[in-house]
Amino acid sequence: MKNIYIYLISALSIFTSCDYQEDPITDSNLDTTTPELSTTDVWLRDNYAIPYNIDVTYQWDEGRVDLNRFLFPPFLDNVVPAMNAVKTIWIDSYNQVGGVDFVRKVAPRELVLVGGFNLNEDGTRTLGFAEGGKNIVLFEVDLIDFSNRASVIEFVKTVQHEYTHILNQTIRFDEEAFQQITPADYTAQWFNPADTQERFDIANSLGFITDYARLNHTEDFAEMVETLLSNTATEYAAILDNIKTRIIQNAVSQAITNLGPGATAEDIAIATNAATVTAQPEADRAVNLIRQKEAIVADYYARQLNIDIYELQKVVAENVDKVIN
Amino acid sequence: MKLIKSYISIISIIIFSLLIVGCEDNNDPELLFDDTPAVRIQKDIDELRNTLKSSPDGWKINYFTGVDRGLGGFTFLFNFLNNKEVIMDSDFGNPDINRRSLYDITLGSTVKLTFTTRNVLHELSDGANFPNNDFIGQGYRGDFEFLLVSYEGDDIIFKSNRNRSNIIRFTRATADDWTNLDTHQTIMDVLANSGGSLGYDNAGNVSKFNFDSATRYATNTDGTAPDFGIAYTPTGIIISPAVEVNGIEYSEFTMSADETKFTSSDGLFSIEIIKAPIDMSQAWLTAARPGFVPQAFIDLFTAAKTTHDATFAAFPLSDIFDVGGSTLSITFGIGGTIARHGLNFSGVIGDPTLLDVSVGAPGTNWQFVPWFDPMVNYIADNAPYQVNQTSPTRVELTSEADPTITFVLLIL
Structure with a gap:
């Protein structure tokens, strides 16, 4: 009987000692309130985040750029005009030609904005770069002159270039042939x-x-697309004509230099004619090589993306006009 | 049997005792602090935000971005308007007091204040906005992210996120700081127009400096003292690093009414603006003839000419020569060409009437005429000179050490 008491006391002790109440779960210690959105934030949400799932980072975040560079964020007032230009010229053009969901399906997840030049210590400058198809860093947001067509195109062509890489990472082009x-x-x-x-x-x-196209075949491909989409068909044809002209001019200039200072007008005329004739095949060959690359680009857009790049070129040019003041 | 029962009882008691002890609620870690880390971080962020907003006239920094890299100091004023927006003014760049930019306080490697959209502060971090070609791609090496270090009295101590050894002190600004910022320009103008020559006498050791307005940096020219950066104040300058004189460190100076020097608050130490009493960049000339130069110089000239004309008969040495000019040199005509050697002209600390002259770098063709060196050395060795400008086109330079030595310079 005595033992029963001992057992009872012991059992009660267990129940009492284990009767521990956890603190009730309270609110998070972290600040979980929704940040107040500015008009800039609302515009970016309505035009990029919601329709395309693209996050536009305009406030400084050291993790997004190279800390060894002396870079800085853009003026707040310049964010919406710059991003409106990007949307009109890049997203709207692709959607217009490739279908309303084109950019929604293949897009970078983040655009990071930087106010000024990304100037290298050797004086050259980097216009933009893309990382693994996920984010594109756009420099010179504060330097866009919306009254100047060339300035607007210069800014947006970075996106055209980097977006080409993102498309290529999603669907390969014929790299072997290119x-x-x-x-x-x-x-x-x-x-x-x-x-x-x-x-x-x-x-x-x-x-x-371009010069940068020589880096490798993927940059070559992206430079081709960038050039096609940063110029009208007429301007693009003029670029190719100018390449021919300069090859011949340079050959003539070299031939005249080789004549030396004592050359007569007749010597110069003969040398000019000879250089023109001999340089013509080289000029034709150079443009022919570029045309071959253009053909692969056009084929890629047509077959893989169902986009007529020449139609896209026309629409981009029209949309550029929409953002010029 | 009884023995077995008592064993069972004892074992049961032991087991129950263990269970009782085991259920004791002692699992919580002992907290060193009253709050969890998340709460403490949020409190630190809130404290910094509230402190920044609490100063009615905002905050001031004298931001020395890179004294070790040849850059001086830049004054910025901040007024934190609310939890997100800030306005700024500065004695640097293109400030717009009406521009509201954004700031944020987050957790970096510690609590971090970031000016997240562009304002005048960011001009220090613009790689394309550089004071000279040494800083291409670096701008003024500034930062706009500051890591909280501590609170010292009313001040907040930060360090640059980019350059962790650079400490930046935020002090509470006054209403006067905002209105006085324009007067920094007065000091800037005085220094910019001074010819860039500074100097001080540290317990008998005289040191001279070349001041560059673009970098706001004074470089020692005679290897006698460390370089220093300069930031402007409404009444004078702040230098970094401080100068130690007789065991006292001096960093803040007030400009004298006659705009010739910057003096410490105790009045015991000054940095002087060394101005030459005459503009030697004008086209002065003289001749190795009596009445123009001392006989000793004529003797040196004669010796040089004898050697020179014997060596280079086609390039005879002319006895009329230039001193000063746009190249700041002594330039001899030799036949149809010249031989040139640089001269440094400057003022003298403590005596604005004296002109100091020192030997500069060899110039055009000097390597062919080593026999000209004694003439250059003679001019430098007898410096400084008392300057007596008798007309805009005539000046007499008389050696302070030997009044019998006088050079007469003319502009024709």
Whole structure:
């Protein structure tokens, strides 16, 4: 009987000691209130976040850019005009030609805005870059002149270039065929020589649309798209004509230089004619190589994306007009 | 049997005791602080935000962005209007007091104040806005993200997020700070128009500096003292690093009424603006003839000419030569060409009537005429000179050490 009491007391002790009440769950210690949205935030939400699931970061976030660079965020007032230009020229154009859901399906998840130049210590500048198809950093937001067509195109062409990479990462283009067009002339030293005109002349004569296109075949492809979508058909044709003209001019100039100071007018005339004739095939070849690349670009857009790039080129040009003051 | 029962009882008691002890609620960690980390961080953020907003006239910083890199100080005023917006003014760049930009306080490596949209402060961080070519891509190496270090009295101490060794002190601004910012320009103008030559006498050791208005930095020219950066105040300058004189560190100075020097508050130490008493960048000339230069100089000239004309017969040395001019040099005519050597002209600390001259760098063709060196050294060795300008086109330079040595310079 005595033992029963002992057991009872012990059991009661257990129940009492284990009768522990957890504190009730209270509100989070973290600030979970929805941030107050400014008119800029609301505009970006309505025009980018909700329809396209693209987050536009305009307030400084050190994790989004290279800390070793001296960069800074844009003026608050410049955010909406810049992003309106991007939307009108890039998103609206693709949607108009490729279908209303085109950009919704393939898009970067984040656009990061930087106010000024991304100036390298050697004086060159980087216009933008894309990371793994997820985010695009856009520089020079504060430097857009909306009364100047070239200035607006200069800003948006970064998006056209980087978006091409994102499209390529989603659906491959025929890289094997593309890189066989100018296989030997890709170089990591694309930025040499320092003189921009000289650099362009070399790249053009080798069958590249820009100097930067020489870096590798994916950049070459993106530069082709960027050039097509940053110019009207007429302007694009003029660029190719100018490439021919400059190749011949440079050949003539070199021939005259080779004559030396004692050359007569007749010597110069003969040398000019000879250089023109001999440089013509080189000029034709250079433009032909660029046209071959253009054909692969057009084929990629048509077959893989169901977009007529020449129609897209026309729509982009029309939409540029909409944002020019 | 009884023994077994008592064992059972004892074992049962032990087991129950263990259970009782085991159920004791002692699982919570002992807290060093009253709150959880999340709460403490939020409190720190709120405290900083409230402190920043609490100053009725905002905050002031003298921001030395890179004294170790050759950059001086820049004054900024901030007024934190609410939880998100701030206005700024500055003695640098293109401030717009009406521009509201955004700021935020977040947790970085510690509590961090970030000016998240552009305002005048960001001009220091614009790689394309650089004071000279050494800073291409770097601007003024400024930051607009500041990590909270501590509170010291009314001040808040931050360090730059980009350069963790750079401490920035936020002090409470006054209404006068906002109105006085324009008067910084007066000090800037005095220094910018001074010719850029500064100097001080530290317990008998004289040091000279070249001041660059673009970088706001004074570089020691004679290897006698550390360089220093300058920030402007309404009444003078603040320098960093401070100068130590007789065990006292001086960093704040007031400009004298005659705008010739900056003096410490105890009046014991000054940084002087060294102005040459005459503009030597004009086209002065003289001749190795009596009445123009001392006989000792004529003797040196004669010796040099003898050697020179014997060596370079086609390039005879002319006895009329330039001193000063746009190249700040001594320039001899030799036949159809010249031989040139740089000269440094400056004022003298404590005596605005004296002109100091020191030997600069060799220039055009000097490597061919080493026999000219004694003439250059003679001019420098007898400096400084008392300046007696008898007309706008005639000046007499008389050696302070030897009054018998006088050079007469003319502008023709």
